[in-house]
Amino acid sequence: MTRYFIKRLLGGLFTIWITTIAVTLLIHLVPGDPVQIMYAQSQSTTPEQIEQIRRNLGLDRPIYEQYIMYMGRVLQGDLGTTIRGNQPVLDLLLVRLPNTLLLAVTSLIITMVVGVTAGFFAAYKRGTWIDSTLMTGAILGISVPNFWLGLMLISIFSVRLGWFPVSGTNLNNLVLPALTLGLANAASVSRLTRSSMLDVLSQDYMRTARAKGLAETLVLSRHAFRNGMINVVNMLGLQFTYMMGGAIVVENVFAWNGIGRLAIQSIFQRDYPTIQGFILIFATVVVIVSIVLDLLYAWIDPRITYH
């Protein structure tokens, strides 16, 4: 187990490292560097000055050199400062990270509760109208874009009914963005739960359990549900990654002050340190969470042994 854990940890670090290289290459491929964008509509700066600013920021060096310098600072815990406002990137991100995590975790809970319940019932009532209604809903849920669902919820629950505020970052405002993100992903979880439950329900041990005369609720909870959940828990890590990614879009719709929204602004401004910092934090969170969930999976399913 410990060996497995160390292996996963090293694998995770490698993933984060590759991600930082990829994002560095990508942001340099997009036309326009931060200095160009900052001074684009200002004729006040001479080309020499622009070059000087670039030199000060180290943007005149080859990409690999910039990358090595950046990583050298990161290893000392220094993520640099934003190009526009000179604010420490790490602080900007850490202040917003709890907001994003709060949104992602709440959405994940909604996804699991709604998705698993719907999938379980669909499987149990297989072939009935309940099944087809739930699965039609799931198809819809998968096809509807996040931002559209968000705007629909705003129009129904905020504008028409006045139950929830439209935007902002506090607990009152958590419901709608979390629902948007949660429902969108519940659809795929419900389909997975359904197929995994159908698989379990047709197993021999289910027949045995019923033949033993166990009450139906016990059969379902102790045998069917527990075994059916194994695949679903296995999906948690992936789902969490979706939540973090989806948060970027949803934060924008609901003006939720998380790291995703900061990332979008920084991309428009080509604020390299902020974009790189965002990716670093994002990848780290995703890697840590997926390692933790894998360990959890091993703990739930005793048949799994790691080498």
Added chain:
Amino acid sequence: MFWQFKLRKKTARSLLGAALTALLVSACGNNQQTTTTSPSPGTTATEGGTLIWARYGDADSLDPHRTTTTLSWQIFDQIYDTLLAFDDNGEIVPNLAREWQVSDDGTEVTFVLNEGITCHDGTPFDANDVKYTADRAIDSQNPSVTRGAWGPIETVDVVDPQTVRFRFQSPFAAFVSFMADPFASMICDSNQELGNQFGVSQAVGTGTWQLVSWTRGDEIVLDKNPDYVRYGRPVQNEGAAYLDRLVVRQIPEAQTRLAGLQTGEVQLIVNPPLDDLDAIRGDSNLELHVAENTGQNFFFEFTVSRPPFNDIRARQAVAHAIDVDAALRVAFDEGLVERERCPISRGVFGNDQEFCGQYSYEHNPDRARQLLAEMGYGANRPMEVILMTSTGDNRERMVQVFQSQLAQVGINAKIETMDIGTLNARVKQENERNTGISTFDMMDWAWFDPDILYQLWHSPGAYSGYQSPELDALLERTRTTVDATQRREAVNDVMEYLLMNAVHIPLYTPGSLWVYATRTQVQGFKIGPFNRPVFNDVRLQ
């Protein structure tokens, strides 16, 4: 929190652990929230209260020397004040300076300040603050984005505490009007002690509002400056603002902004979704405000570093092929934008529709085809070009109409849409390349003075585009001619040159950040000339 327990055991002090702890703390409800109580309708306007203004983006910085975005300077305009001001007609009037004098040769401008003005931190505002501001703006060690706009300043001298003198190397005609623009905001010299925090967490000025806090990308909180005195601003209120607080929030999604206005969560929004304007007009709780004389100008410019647009005939063919009025009718509601025939827009000194009309390119597809035929293009050999534009409101619809109009004369234009930052970089890139598919773009700029033409077209040019020695000479005259009548002629010469040579094809105005909507409870909201929202007279009903 089962996860947290796991983490403590395994990866103590991990980032996630810290974050989850923070998450729990933030979930325990230490969130601050500004609530606004909306009084029942029918009551009269009262003093006090908070107005929330929602915009799609945030300021880059509150330091007027670090950024030129509209989203930024609309905030400078609240926190700081200027030596001079524009009145409602765009004329220049005294403000912090009660009088000013330009020497006969145009190389000296002297300002006499009003007495008793104080900065937000209680320090007096005097000639030293003006000198500090100007020196900082032109300091080569402090890469200021507005340096060029201040002109060729030689020295700034404090004559006495109330008098300050600017000395120029050569006469600089655009200086006086620049002193009325938010880019020339006067910052107090106490900001020097703030170091890097100036414009980020703190900013000291003499304006109507003082900075309380700025959460980047989320909201800027401003409280009224109780000591504010109105000298030249075009508002009725002679003292401090009626509102206690002005909160500027960022809500990126237009539909969300509108929903926030409909629920009363915010009282003012900019750029509502243009397709929903009828819903706003039809809602008795909402009011639409369309800014005029914003100084904005949308125009075509061409990559002249390679064929075909290095040939004037190709540029003229494009200009004759498009029907701007028809495109405006398709893309915009009635009364939102106007056709603009000059390279500088309505409300700016020197704008003259009639004069520019003489050199405008009328919609004339036959003439366009003829020009193309002369260049060897025709049915079997269409001209292949890329038309670039920035994202925003209905710009894309506009260029799609242009695309179909161009196709009718045999120009195949491929549309590429990008954010304005990318477009700026891309246009410059294209101009610096001598090969590749030919490109032209629909660009927009806003400025309060014809000096914009110098900034755009005087070599090396904002985008390294069209340059010529004749044009440079004409542009220099617009800068050094101080006499208003003569300067108007100099500006006319430049406009004539740009139009005749099909360098700058004016299309329409305003077209960017110019549509606002308020709740009807907001009384006295006003958008001053050059798109400056002012809140001095605002009361909430």
